[in-house]
Amino acid sequence: MSDVSLRQLEYLRAVARLGSVTAAARELFVSQSAVSTALTDLESALGVTLFVRSPRGMRLTAPGQRALVVADNVRANLEQLRESANREREEVEGDLTIGCYATIAPILLPKVIAEFSHRHPQVQLSFVEAAHGALLDDLLNSRIDLAITYHYELASVRPATGVTTQWLRSDPPYALTPVDGVLSTKNELTLADLAPEPLILFDLPPGGDYFIGLFDKAGLTPNVRFRTTSFEMVRALVARGLGNALLTQRTVLERSYEDLPYAARELDIRSEGLGIEIMRLAGRRPVRRVQAFIDVCRETVV
Secondary structure, eight states: OOOOOOHHHHHHHHHHSSSSSSHHHHHTTHHHHHHHHHHHHHHHTTTSSOOEETTTTTEEOHHHHHHHHHHHHHHHHHHHHHHHTTTGGGGOOOEEEEEEETTTHHHHHHHHHHHHHHHOOTTTEEEEEEEEEHHHHHHHHTOOOEEEEEEEOOOTOOOTTTEEEEEEEOOOEEEEETTTTTTTOEEEOHHHHTTTTEEEESSSHHHHHHHHHHHHTTOOEEEEEEEOOOOOHHHHHOOOOOOOOEESSSSSSOOOOTSOBEEEEOOOOOOOOOEEEEEETTTTTHHHHHHHEEEEEEEEHO
C-alpha cells in the first residue's frame, strides 16, 4: 500500500464536513486540484472509493465513513500529543464548536459560554443551533465537537449509535396559557384540561412527537391549532390568546417579544421530565478543551 499522509486525511475531513471540493479548497486556502488529487491518491492508496460524487456534492461511502473515523482519531491523537507537550503551560486552547438543540440554547448556553470563555480565553469557541437529527449528523460527521440535546425515547428518533452521552439534568413539561384564558385560573393543569382546547404545538423535530406522545400515553387527542418550530412563536401565539402550549424550557419573564403576558402553569403528569445530555463521539478520549467545556456544563447546568 502507498503511504497515506496527514495532508490527505485533513483534506478528507474537510470535504466530508463541507460536502464539496470547492468549499474544502476555499477553507484550506489551496487549489481545488490539490484537494482532488489528494483524495484520488488517498483512494488509490487505500484501494477503496471514499466519496460518491454528484452535482449536489460529495457524499461519503461506507468505506469513506470508516476512513473518516480513522482520520478523526488521528487528528485527536495528534492534538492530545500537542497538548501533552504543552501541559506545563496549563493552557486550554484551539477551536471548539458546540451544537445545541434550539430551545435549550438561549436558556442554558449563555451562562455556560460566559463561564467557559472566562476560564479559557484562548479557545476559539463557536456554536450552532439546530434540531436533534441535524445535531447528530453534525457530530457524526465531525462538523461539531459536542452536542447538547434532549434525551428522546421516541420511535421517530434514530438510535444515537457511535456516540456516548453524559447526563446534565431533567426538565418536566409545563403549560402556557393566555392570561385571560379559560384555564388561567387553575394553578395546576392536566392533559385532560388541555386536550379539548386549542393547542400551539412546538414542532421542532422531534419535539412535536414528544408532546403529542404525552397525550397519546394518557389516551387523549389534542386539538392542535397551530404548529411552529420557533420557541418564541409559541410564546407569542399563547400571549395573543390563540391557544395553550406545552414546553420544557422556561424563561424568567413570562412575556412575549410583543411584551404581552402569558401564564405558566405546572402540569400534573406522571413524567420524569425530558432529560438534557451532552453527546460526543464514542471511542475517543476528549481533548482538553472538549473536556473543559463538559466540566463547565456539569457545574453550571443545574
